[in-house]
Amino acid sequence: MSIAKKEYKRVTVKSLVDMKKTGEKISMLTSYDYSMAKIVDGANVDAILVGDSASNVMAGHETTLPITLDQMIYHATSVVRAAKRALVVVDIPFGSYQGDSKEALRSAIRIMKESGAHAVKVEGGEEIKISISRILEAGIPVMGHLGLTPQSIYKFGTYTVRAKEEEEADKLKSDAKLLEELGCFAIVLEKIPAKLAKEVAESVSIPIIGIGAGGHVDGQVLVVHDMLGMTHEFHPRFLRRYLNLYDEMSNAISQYVDDVKSRDFPNDDESY
């Protein structure tokens, strides 16, 4: 008798576009490592983002700017080993695609070749259209990212809601159209008014995945450490916390310290 092997049907970029057509909402979460990605994938999340938020969450940097291409590839490689079903999308880090389209293509190819991921994500519209086209021409699926784009934080100055004024909203709408025309398969919209996000989602045929962009878009993405309550100090309005793991883990670890100090651990059953 052969051992029944669990069958996984891989989510593809086409499945995500089809989900927009059928109205099934897309669920996306970040992961940066094997153990977390295994849990996220096992819970049937449609797409996993290896976000450059690893710079904050994994490395403790203040912004996403310092993380390197090599570090992103290391995280992506670990996630790909765990993801049997989810589509794996990797952020191209700051400085590896802006300005020079040849370098953009090289960065995207390194991510795809060395990690085995399925797509890349880049921040921006018109400014980086040549880089995006070049990556797409190589057959690499690209996800866009508009609105609050953390790699440009020093241009914005703050992490406040973007595109509240008409001028910035108009630019965002035309950038979304442009990304669709170029051939991106989806767009992340971060921290913009729900009404604007709804308009954009209705104006393009590719899925719009929101973070702080309201409910009238085609899917949602969050940083998994945020929704599990592991990032204690981060509580923007768009975040829904499903656990308070920071507190639970702290309590468990304190208990372990107490048990070691009091000689309770290990007991005879835990010894050889």
Ligand SMILES: Nc1nc(=O)c2c([nH]1)NC[C@@H]1CN(c3ccc(C(=O)N[C@@H](CCC(=O)O)C(=O)O)cc3)CN21
């Ligand atoms: N842990 C984590 N979660 C994220 O969602 C995330 C990262 N890191 N790092 C990269 C970017 C940065 N992002 C951010 C950062 C700050 C806010 C934010 O709203 N912060 C504060 C202050 C905003 C203000 O100045 O008004 C807030 O209370 O909402 C939102 C998204 C989203 N990304």
Ligand SMILES: CC(C)C(=O)C(=O)O
């Ligand atoms: C917040 C999401 C969209 C992201 O880009 C990241 O985690 O890096």
Ligand SMILES: [Mg+2]
């Ligand atoms: Mg990012």
